[in-house]
Amino acid sequence: MSENKATEKRIRKSYRILIIIGVIAIVAGIIGLYFGGPSEHSMTPTDIEKEVIKNGLDSRTGFIEDEGMQTVINNCTTCHAAELVTQNRMTKDGWLATIRWMQKSQNLWQLGDNEEIILNYLAKNYAPEETGRRAPLKDIEWYALK
Template identity: 45%
Template structure:
């Protein structure tokens, strides 16, 4: 390969490198200008929609119609202890749906302390359990009442 061919090859490579770097410089400059005009365009944080109830700071402990707005728990003695100790780890809905008697609640609390790192509730445990058994007692599930004094009729097809 002659010096002239090497020189032409060198010039060709230099031309392409110059073209690429010039293009990058122009694109980068354009992006900088665009960013200075519209900086929010480059906010690449993924936005997620979470189905939550918006609670204003003023409404944090608001009671409406006997219900604690933020948690849905019934307003009664012991509500604050339940909110402060139970809703730190899970939803109040979990508390509401698990209607148990005193022994079962105490057993569940012991289980949470042994396996879920629940702290010692101290005197609050009695307050919490009393609130729960008073406001969310076990539901009596059974047969419906026997129908009586019914006027039966026949359907005509």
């Protein structure tokens, strides 16, 4: 009889320990939820959007935020870095020629309706810079070096 009671006591004790551990785990979980900030899983789409666009640039790729950016990201960053695109400045014809060249020699797929979206985006946001170059020199008196 007394041995049974001792066993019962031991079982009760281990239950109590389990309950205490459980309570600690729950409290730690709640603290984590409140102070750990939103985890990626609990982010809403707007949270993700807010984090991605910084100063008008997509923080992951560096693309300028504008209509068509996502289409460009989807089609133009799988083979090479986004920088290869964003470092360039071209006219719409220039961008089209680059796309045709990649389609002919680099296995770029047909872009379908997205082609116009991509071209408009690139021609608008990555156009050649007209300012910043000085005008050609005129009326110069050249002289021969002796």
